[in-house]
Amino acid sequence: MDEEPTSGETPPADTPVPVAVGPSPPAFSPDNDHPNPADGRERSVDARHVTMSRIVGAIVTATVALGSLVALVIVFFTVPIAPWAWPLLPLGWLLVCFTLGWFSYVWPSLEHRHLAFRLDPQSFEVRSGVLWRKRIAVPRNRIQHMDVSQGPLERHFDLATLAIHTAGTSHAEVRLPGLTHAIALRIRDVLAQQDEDDAV
Amino acid sequence: MTRSERRLHPLSLVFVTLSSVRGVIASVIVIGWTVRLPYPAMLLLGIPYLIVGVIRYMAFRYTFDDEELVIRTGILFRNERHIPYSRIHNLGTVQNLLHRFLRVAEVRVETAGGHEPEARLRVLSLGALEEMRRTIRLHRDAAKIAREQIDEGAPATAEETREKTLLHLPLRELVLHGIIRNRGMLVVGAAMGLAWEMRWFSSDDELTDGNFWRSLRDMVQGLGDRMGPPIIILAAFLAFLVIVRLLSVGWTVVGLHGFTLGKTEGELRIRYGLLTRQTTAIPQHRLQLVSVREHPLHRLFRRVEVRADTAGGNPSEQSGTSHPRLAPLLRHDHLGAFLREIQPEIDLDEVRWEGPDPRASRRIFRISLLAALIGTTVSVLSFGLWGALALAAMPLAWLNARRQVHWMGHALTSTAVFYRRGWLWRNLSFTPYGKIQALSLSRSPFDRRWGMASVRVDTAGGHEVEERIHVRYLPESTARALMVRLADRVSATTFRW
Numbered sequence: 001m002d003e004e005p006t007s008g009e010t011p012p013a014d015t016p017v018p019v020a021v022g023p024s025p026p027a028f029s030p031d032n033d034h035p036n037p038a039d040g041r042e043r044s045v046d047a048r049h050v051t052m053s054r055i056v057g058a059i060v061t062a063t064v065a066l067g068s069l070v071a072l073v074i075v076f077f078t079v080p081i082a083p084w085a086w087p088l089l090p091l092g093w094l095l096v097c098f099t100l101g102w103f104s105y106v107w108p109s110l111e112h113r114h115l116a117f118r119l120d121p122q123s124f125e126v127r128s129g130v131l132w133r134k135r136i137a138v139p140r141n142r143i144q145h146m147d148v149s150q151g152p153l154e155r156h157f158d159l160a161t162l163a164i165h166t167a168g169t170s171h172a173e174v175r176l177p178g179l180t181h182a183i184a185l186r187i188r189d190v191l192a193q194q195d196e197d198d199a200v
Numbered sequence: 201m202t203r204s205e206r207r208l209h210p211l212s213l214v215f216v217t218l219s220s221v222r223g224v225i226a227s228v229i230v231i232g233w234t235v236r237l238p239y240p241a242m243l244l245l246g247i248p249y250l251i252v253g254v255i256r257y258m259a260f261r262y263t264f265d266d267e268e269l270v271i272r273t274g275i276l277f278r279n280e281r282h283i284p285y286s287r288i289h290n291l292g293t294v295q296n297l298l299h300r301f302l303r304v305a306e307v308r309v310e311t312a313g314g315h316e317p318e319a320r321l322r323v324l325s326l327g328a329l330e331e332m333r334r335t336i337r338l339h340r341d342a343a344k345i346a347r348e349q350i351d352e353g354a355p356a357t358a359e360e361t362r363e364k365t366l367l368h369l370p371l372r373e374l375v376l377h378g379i380i381r382n383r384g385m386l387v388v389g390a391a392m393g394l395a396w397e398m399r400w401f402s403s404d405d406e407l408t409d410g411n412f413w414r415s416l417r418d419m420v421q422g423l424g425d426r427m428g429p430p431i432i433i434l435a436a437f438l439a440f441l442v443i444v445r446l447l448s449v450g451w452t453v454v455g456l457h458g459f460t461l462g463k464t465e466g467e468l469r470i471r472y473g474l475l476t477r478q479t480t481a482i483p484q485h486r487l488q489l490v491s492v493r494e495h496p497l498h499r500l501f502r503r504v505e506v507r508a509d510t511a512g513g514n515p516s517e518q519s520g521t522s523h524p525r526l527a528p529l530l531r532h533d534h535l536g537a538f539l540r541e542i543q544p545e546i547d548l549d550e551v552r553w554e555g556p557d558p559r560a561s562r563r564i565f566r567i568s569l570l571a572a573l574i575g576t577t578v579s580v581l582s583f584g585l586w587g588a589l590a591l592a593a594m595p596l597a598w599l600n601a602r603r604q605v606h607w608m609g610h611a612l613t614s615t616a617v618f619y620r621r622g623w624l625w626r627n628l629s630f631t632p633y634g635k636i637q638a639l640s641l642s643r644s645p646f647d648r649r650w651g652m653a654s655v656r657v658d659t660a661g662g663h664e665v666e667e668r669i670h671v672r673y674l675p676e677s678t679a680r681a682l683m684v685r686l687a688d689r690v691s692a693t694t695f696r697w
Binding site: 122123129131132133134135136137138139140141142166167168169170171174 | 511636637638639640641642643644645648656658659660661668683687688690691694695
C-alpha cells in the first residue's frame with residue numbers, strides 16, 4: 001500500500017482490461033489517452049497541479065506583500081519610530097516577502113509528493129498531508145454523490161477537483177484536487193456505476 | 201382555498217409573533233429602560249411582527265394527498281413542498297405553558313437526511329395533530345401492507361400499539377441527574393447577564409443606585425468582621441457551589457420532568473418536560489453511534505449516561521432545554537439490557553478488547569512531563585522555590601498515563617465496532633458496521649516518531665455525541681490492519697437511512 005505512486009499520466013499499454021461480469025464493478029475500456037484508474041494502484045495527481053498551486057501562492061504572496069507595504073508606510077508616517085529602527089522596517093518586510101515566496105514555491109511540490117489516490121473494487125482512498133499525514137478511505141457503497149469542479153485557474157490547466165460526498169460528519173466531503181479534467185470525469189463515472197446496486 | 205386544504209390554528213398568530221419578538225425583546229426592554237421610553241411605545245415595536253405573522257398565517261396551507269403531505273407557503277414567494285408519507289418518520293411536538301393552556305401544539309415534521317425539520321407547523325390544534333398522525337399512519341400502514349402482501353384477513357390496527365417503557369426517570373433520579381450534570385452555571389450566567397443589563401453592578405446609576413450589590417457587600421463585610429476573612433471566603437465559596445448545584449437540580453427537574461423512553465415497533469419514543477412538554481420519536485434504525493458515559497460522579501452513584509447520534513430530523517434546537525439523551529441517567533446494572541433493547545443486533549458479550557501500543561503510556565507521560573516542566577518554571581518564577589512543589593504531581597501523571605492506557609481499547613464484533621477510553625471520565629462508544637460512512641488513518645509528526653497511528657471511524661449525524669470513535673496510539677501496522685478489517689466489513693454491509 002505504500003509503494004511509490006505512479007504518475008496518472010502514462011497509460012500502462014499492455015495492462016489487460018478486466019471485463020465486468022456480474023457483481024464486480026464495471027471497468028471501462030481505456031483509450032490511448034486516458035488510462036484505467038480503477039485498477040487498485042496508487043496514483044498521484046497531475047504534475048501541473050504543482051504549477052497551479054505555485055501560481056496561487058504567488059498571488060497570495062503578492063497580496064500580502066502589497067498589503068503589508070501599505071500598512072508599513074502608514075505606520076511609518078503616523079507612529080513615531082526611533083531612527084535606528086528605520087532600516088528594520090523594510091528589512092522585516094523583505095524577510096516576510098521572501099519567506100512567503102520561498103514557501104509558496106517549495107510547499108506545492110512537497111504536497112504533490114504526498115498526494116495520491118487509489119481506486120479499487122472496494123473503496124476510494126485519498127492520501128494527503130506533508131506533516132500530518134492522513135489516508136481517508138470511503139467504501140464505494142457509502143458514496144452519496146460526487147462533484148467535479150473547476151476554478152478559473154484549474155480550467156486554464158485543464159485540471160479539476162473531484163469531491164466525494166458521504167453521509168459522515170468529519171469526512172462529509174473528501175476532496176481530490178489536481179486531477180486532469182478527463183480523468184476526474186472518468187473516476188466519477190466509474191464510481192457512479194456503483195449507485196445502481198445500492199438501496200438508497 | 202380548496203375543500204381539503206387546511207390552515208393552521210388561528211392562535212398561530214400569537215405564537216409566531218411571540219417567537220419573532222422573543223429574539224429582540226431583551227434588547228428592546230433594555231433600550232427602552234435606558235432611553236426612558238414609555239412602555240406603550242415599546243408595544244408599538246411589536247406591530248411589524250404581528251403583520252408578518254398575519255401574512256404568514258394566511259399563506260400557510262397544507263393538504264393530505266394520496267401519497268404525500270403537501271405544504272404550500274408564501275404569497276409573494278410561493279413554495280410548495282411535497283413530503284411523502286413514507287419519508288415522515290416522526291411528528292415531534294413542543295408544548296410550552298401557553299400551548300397547553302390554549303390546547304395547541306407546535307408540530308415538526310421530521311424526515312430522513314436533514315437536521316432541520318422538513319416542515320414546522322406552528323401551531324396546530326390537538327385535534328388537527330391527531331388527524332395528521334392518523335392519516336400518516338394509515339398511509340404508511342397501507343404502503344407496508346402492499347409491500348409485504350398480507351391478505352385482507354389481518355386488519356392493520358396500528359392505532360395504539362403497546363409501548364414498552366425502557367426508562368422512566370422519577371423525581372429522585374432527576375434530582376440525582378441535576379446534581380451530576382451541574383447545569384447550574386447556565387442559570388448563574390444568565391442571571392448575571394440580566395443583572396448586568398439591569399445595572400445592578402454599577403453604583404453611579406440614578407435609577408438603581410447599585411443597591412443590591414452594596415447591601416450584599418455590607419452584609420458580607422459584617423460577617424467577615426465577626427468571623428475572620430478566610431472562613432468567610434471558604435464559606436462563600438461552598439455556599440456558591442451548593443447554590444449552583446441546587447440550580448442545576450431545579451433546571452433538570454423542570455426541563456426533564458416525567459422523562460420516559462418507550463419502545464414500540466422499532467421506534468423509540470421520548471417524552472419529557474414540565475413547563476414545555478416535548479415529544480419525539482426516533483426509529484431505531486436511525487441510531488448511528490451510541491455512547492455511554494461514566495464520570496466520577498456517575499460512578500459514585502453507580503449510574504451511567506447513554507447518548508446517541510441520530511441521522512435525519514435532529515431535533516436539537518429546542519427552546520431552553522437541550523436535546524435529551526436517550527438515557528440521561530441509567531443504573532449501571534441495567535446497561536446491558538438497555539443496550540440490547542435499543543440495538544438488538546449488538547451483543548456486548550462478544551466484545552474482546554484490543555489495547556493500544558504498550559509504549560503509549562510513556563508517550564502520554566512525556567506530554568505531562570513537558571506540561572509539568574512549563575508549569576513548574578512558571579510557578580517557581582511566580583512563587584519562588586516553593587513553586588517546585590508542582591513537581592509533586594509527576595507520580596500522579598505517571599499513574600494517569602498508565603491507567604489511561606489500561607482503559608483504552610477497541611474491539612470488532614460480528615456486527616459493530618467498539619471503542620472505550622478514559623479511566624476517570626470513562627466513555628464507551630460503538631456503532632454497527634452498517635452505519636460507518638468513512639474511515640481514516642492519520643499520523644501526526646509525533647505519531648511518526650513513535651511508529652504509531654490513529655484510526656477514525658466516521659458516522660452520520662454527529663451532533664449529539666461529541667466523542668467520535670478515534671482509536672489512538674496504535675502501532676502503525678495494527679492501525680493499517682484495522683483499516684483493512686473495518687473496510688472489509690463496511691463494504692459487506694449496506695447503509696440504510
